[in-house]
Amino acid sequence: MLSFYLVKRLRAGKRSFDLEVEYDLPRGAFLGVRGPSGSGKTTLIRCIAGLERPDGGRIQVEGDRWYDSSLSVSLPVQRRKVGLVFQDYALFPNMTVLGNVLYACPDESRAAELLELVKLEDRASYFPRELSGGQKQRAALARALARRPELLLLDEPLSALDEELREELGDEIRRIQRASGITAIIVSHSKREISRLCDEVLEIRSGKLDDSGLAVY
Amino acid sequence: MIPDWMPFLVSLRLGLWVTGILLALCFPLAWLFARTKGGWAIWVETAASLPLVLAPTVLGFLLLSAISPRGPVGAFFLGAFGWKLSFTFAGIVIGGCVSGLPFMLTALKTGILGVPSSLVEASYSLGKGRVETALRVVIPNMKAGLLAGIVMTFAHAIGEFGIVLMVGGSVPGVTKTVSIAVYERVEALDFGGARAYAAVLVVASYVAVFALNRLQRQEARR
Numbered sequence: 465m466l467s468f469y470l471v472k473r474l475r476a477g478k479r480s481f482d483l484e485v486e487y488d489l490p491r492g493a494f495l496g497v498r499g500p501s502g503s504g505k506t507t508l509i510r511c512i513a514g515l516e517r518p519d520g521g522r523i524q525v526e527g528d529r530w531y532d533s534s535l536s537v538s539l540p541v542q543r544r545k546v547g548l549v550f551q552d553y554a555l556f557p558n559m560t561v562l563g564n565v566l567y568a569c570p571d572e573s574r575a576a577e578l579l580e581l582v583k584l585e586d587r588a589s590y591f592p593r594e595l596s597g598g599q600k601q602r603a604a605l606a607r608a609l610a611r612r613p614e615l616l617l618l619d620e621p622l623s624a625l626d627e628e629l630r631e632e633l634g635d636e637i638r639r640i641q642r643a644s645g646i647t648a649i650i651v652s653h654s655k656r657e658i659s660r661l662c663d664e665v666l667e668i669r670s671g672k673l674d675d676s677g678l679a680v681y
Numbered sequence: 682m683i684p685d686w687m688p689f690l691v692s693l694r695l696g697l698w699v700t701g702i703l704l705a706l707c708f709p710l711a712w713l714f715a716r717t718k719g720g721w722a723i724w725v726e727t728a729a730s731l732p733l734v735l736a737p738t739v740l741g742f743l744l745l746s747a748i749s750p751r752g753p754v755g756a757f758f759l760g761a762f763g764w765k766l767s768f769t770f771a772g773i774v775i776g777g778c779v780s781g782l783p784f785m786l787t788a789l790k791t792g793i794l795g796v797p798s799s800l801v802e803a804s805y806s807l808g809k810g811r812v813e814t815a816l817r818v819v820i821p822n823m824k825a826g827l828l829a830g831i832v833m834t835f836a837h838a839i840g841e842f843g844i845v846l847m848v849g850g851s852v853p854g855v856t857k858t859v860s861i862a863v864y865e866r867v868e869a870l871d872f873g874g875a876r877a878y879a880a881v882l883v884v885a886s887y888v889a890v891f892a893l894n895r896l897q898r899q900e901a902r903r
Contacts, residue, residue: 469888482733501762514805515802515806540805541802541805541806542805542806542808542809542810546806547806548806550799550802550803551799552797552799554797554800554802554803556800556804556817556818557822557823558818560819567804567817568807568808607803607807611807611808627719647895
């Protein structure tokens with residue numbers, strides 16, 4: 465179970481507003497966070513990951529307290545068991561696909577298993593510059609899962625891909641998420657994408673929770 | 682004809698020491714300046730850039746005042762370790778470091794800023810600390826900045842004149858560098874000797890900067 469209540473003051477140009485979101489997500493569920501640009505959805509997952517500090521609130525994952533402003537608890541990002549997939553994939557250019565996965569977890573059999581899961585076993589020795597957008601996205605996913613995280617956070621991982629590939633890779637993310645049984649959160653602009661992939665939807669407008677519940681297929 | 686090769690050896694040693702010391706010293710500083718927004722960092726960064734705009738003789742004089750046996754730094758080293766800094770090789774290394782600091786710092790900071798912050802954050806999210814992230818992710822992905830820092834600092838150190846003369850004088854085999862040798866040849870009206878020294882220095886500097894530009898182009902194409 466992921467449970468969070470986060471408050472953070474955000475600025476968008478001259479405007480400022482409070483991001484204030486509370487949510488409980490069952491173990492193994494896939495949550496989609498949707499909203500317009502600048503509404504605070506990326507900030508939300510960055511706060512959960514520990515890359516940004518909220519102004520207040522709490523984050524609890526499987527009973528572990530990752531953040532609690534009332535108790536002055538804030539685990540550094542290194543100690544939060546998260547797998548992150550960035551919008552630009554953030555693959556290390558100086559390492560091969562296998563090197564990227566081994567950097568996260570130096571267990572070769574685990575790395576081979578993950579590359580098979582994301583169907584990149586024949587690209588293990590390729591450098592990120594030699595991969596297509598879809599392959600980069602898969603490699604980033606394999607790396608994010610390497611440490612067996614408790615939470616997978618995906619920040620618009622499909623936004624740089626064309627429509628056809630988005631659908632295909634979206635389905636693949638869903639398949640991998642189900643296969644690994646990991647709790648996941650994906651941020652996206654696309655209502656259709658989120659409805660198709662996620663069990664639950666959280667919509668943020670200017671920092672406030674708009675609606676949540678089961679995805680409508 | 683080159684009258685004496687020893688100044689080249691002194692310049693080479695000086696360049697290597699200064700480059701090595703500044704590389705170790707400036708990387709954490711550059712990291713701090715690159716990742717710190719505003720606040721105290723701008724004050725320290727401005728102070729570190731002063732050697733770029735201050736006259737070398739002014740800087741050399743200030744440094745000599747500090748490291749001479751009566752100066753605060755010189756007196757400390759003499760008292761604590763028995764080391765004399767002024768007019769020694771250690772003294773010109775200190776001078777070279779002060780004068781080369783902005784070259785190395787700027788190049789490394791630019792290099793670090795060129796590495797996307799998402800790579801650093803990805804490394805942190807994979808459980809790695811700052812040192813491992815710096816060694817395995819940042820440094821291998823900022824080769825151009827690193828090379829620029831090394832080449833520019835080295836080239837600047839072997840050609841440094843004002844500060845080296847002020848803090849080191851011209852002790853043959855110890856502090857007499859090529860640029861000081863050129864100056865002395867001119868003073869002695871030996872223009873042929875001065876030309877020979879200068880020619881070697883120009884060629885060496887050209888080769889170093891050419892190699893840097895070439896490597897940077899190769900990196901940009903990758």
